[in-house]
Amino acid sequence: MSKEITSREQDYSQWYNDLVIKGALADYTAVRGCMVIKPYGFALWENMRDALDKMFKDTGHVNAYFPLFVPKSLFEAEEKNAEGFAKECAVVTHYRLKSDPNKKGALMVDPDAKLEEELVVRPTSEAIIWSTYKNWIQSYRDLPILINQWANVVRWEMRTRLFLRTAEFLWQEGHTAHATAQEAVKEAEQMLEVYADFAENWMALPVIKGVKSESERFAGAVDTYCIEALMQDGKALQAGTSHFLGQNFAKAFDVKFSDKENKLDYVWATSWGVSTRLIGALVMAHSDDDGLILPPRIAPFQVVIVPIFKGADQKALIDARVTELVKELKTAGVRVKYDDNENARPGWKFAEYELKGVPVRVAIGARDLENNTVEIARRDTKEKMSVSMDGLSQRIVSLLDEVQQAIFNKAKDYRDAHITKADTWAEFEKILNEKGGFISAHWDGTPETEARIKELTKATIRCIPIDNVMEEGVCILSGKPSKQRVLFAQAY
């Protein structure tokens, strides 16, 4: 093996970094806290983006693009939102550089080019979008507005991790405007379903759908819906959020509409987003000590074909067979790569594609040609099998479906085995320390208890599951009465 991967047991965090960097998904840059998403990682993101984008369009949304900058006065209009993001804002204060008279070849900020009003680099776009919607909405006929944007956002983080927490990241943010609260809530719920569908059926990532507690809510939201996933180290990861914003932003930006009875009211809003953080979730949910394991539906390459040969004659024969196979696979919509690079040995290629998580590997040698077979290897289970060339492309297509399902099932089994009930504080602490995962426990519903639990254990309330069963009980910490269990976990 050319590239050493730290094992999960040895150092989980280093294992993650090794996968991201050696798997060529992303890399550090000269800019503090900002990463480069490398071509292989970006191809993965493109597949995720395209699938999501289609789902958004199928549910009636359209894309648009709003400015990167938010003037400070707009940014501060919705007070809670502003308060929530103020501490992590990159701020543009000047619009020009000039030659530094004290240092040849160097530039300095031109003090004469100070902006009258500072510009915040968007950490999220509610403010700039609602200040624009104000001009677009007069009557109920202008509603609903169902807009999404794919964009970069900046949240200044002191401690960063590739994909999981970077100063700049890519995401999509939906911003919708509605005539009624009911319609807006329905929209927020619909988008939660879309996210859950995407996570489970494309990323093979089982998620729990829920609602956030007040303390974990998006700044400026009335309700935050979320999907929560579980990583292999027993920590949870918030994989997507959908917010019912009530009339908060409409009030902040004075966006009113006249209804059919010509009565004026503030507009109702939602916003919802997922980001490149999902790539971090994907890496941590499925991969093993040999590298990435990517679900076929979003893998940049679903199949890699490696020839094993001696001399040009054998190579030519293999090439001819592979050309046919590649054509068949492409016709079937499979993303396939034929790696006949002669500067690398088959063994090196095997390790490389294992590291990169290509779901299915096909090896074909001289003896295979004689026997009319190939060797197929699954990345997820590492199973190898010799199979006939006849009907091979169909076989591969169904294998890809099997692999997709198997990766999901494995993650789901792990996740399901890591939702544990705790009925006493001692149990709660024991599960956290020894097993991790989600803990289903009673909570008295107060932010104070929630904060105290976080302080004591670093565990937070991940969500109150959507389909929660009502059950009388007593709070795990305070002993006060509780009407339902909620899900706690330590989280990314």
Added chain:
Amino acid sequence: MSKEITSREQDYSQWYNDLVIKGALADYTAVRGCMVIKPYGFALWENMRDALDKMFKDTGHVNAYFPLFVPKSLFEAEEKNAEGFAKECAVVTHYRLKSDPNKKGALMVDPDAKLEEELVVRPTSEAIIWSTYKNWIQSYRDLPILINQWANVVRWEMRTRLFLRTAEFLWQEGHTAHATAQEAVKEAEQMLEVYADFAENWMALPVIKGVKSESERFAGAVDTYCIEALMQDGKALQAGTSHFLGQNFAKAFDVKFSDKENKLDYVWATSWGVSTRLIGALVMAHSDDDGLILPPRIAPFQVVIVPIFKGADQKALIDARVTELVKELKTAGVRVKYDDNENARPGWKFAEYELKGVPVRVAIGARDLENNTVEIARRDTKEKMSVSMDGLSQRIVSLLDEVQQAIFNKAKDYRDAHITKADTWAEFEKILNEKGGFISAHWDGTPETEARIKELTKATIRCIPIDNVMEEGVCILSGKPSKQRVLFAQAY
């Protein structure tokens, strides 16, 4: 007509703004110089982006994503590039806001959160990308690198115009690294061809391929190739550029590779880009006084169907026929919209879709049903025809091709009629004042003469055409000897 469009004759510049805003392509925002690209405009951009992206991938390129911010010390490394962009840089100096103690509810920049080193919001990404390539390139085996990125960039402009010149805009920027100068030049030339192909065959925009004079070259380039288009007011517009960067950035960032003989050399580079500015070019090249005229290949909707009926019975019959037609058109890959909104009259819809430039309109009424016909209207020529329902979808598909070609031909005829030779300064000035367009004239090859001509007439050298015929002559201004004509024009 509900929306008044200023005519070109009356006020060309206002005509353009009317089309962009009333055609729902873009709008102003609360951020100085920044626009919002509205859903209809963004759908157009998506079609352009997808077509270009496929062309980039077909020529071996992959996408990636690099940081938005460039630390000042990196930005200034390539001196000419830095000098070229320093005057239009948005600069991030702080990473936090805090409550303003003097103003309740207001925020202020936190002076304690000043960055040690300022961050430039990328006006272009050579600096950040080459500082990253340094870590990726050691040997000739690491070359070529053929990366493109789709991103937002910021260039602080004092006078802005929607799409044509905004502080923030969207673009793609290719950044490639090569082992030889020859290979890099070939790449730059190849991408010029890709741009010309896209402009002519997708945007129906005839372009002249050329090389820039030294004064018009990209800051940091050895050679800038460009495609130049002509707008209906006789002004030229640079529609795309492809730069051979030599070893300038490799030297600035010390990026060397060892060749097959183990000899170290600096890497050779190109960069190339087109932006949302192309949408401005599209609007100005084809549209008329009634609104936009969009080429079918990139139009958000290629066909709109409008029902004309009285009462629910007629509507139901029309619906049934249209459902079939829509299905057929979609199967044929046509982007079609059925507008059966009952709150708007057909006449209003006709004007609206004319304004929005939908290439083909189909109207279908009760009498059409009886006669087994529909009325088809072409947006470009305003021709109307009654055609049979039989084979209608095929008829429409070929009509879309015809329209695409006709729009191109019309723009090309106009452009060709506006390339005029001038052999004296008097002729040059007369053409500029009375006719506009490109002027083919001799130039002595010096930046001084070029600058003087610009000063006198605002005309600049748009390019030295790639396929220029060598021809002895004397400079239009200085009378000094010249070896070839170059193309002058006033430009956007």
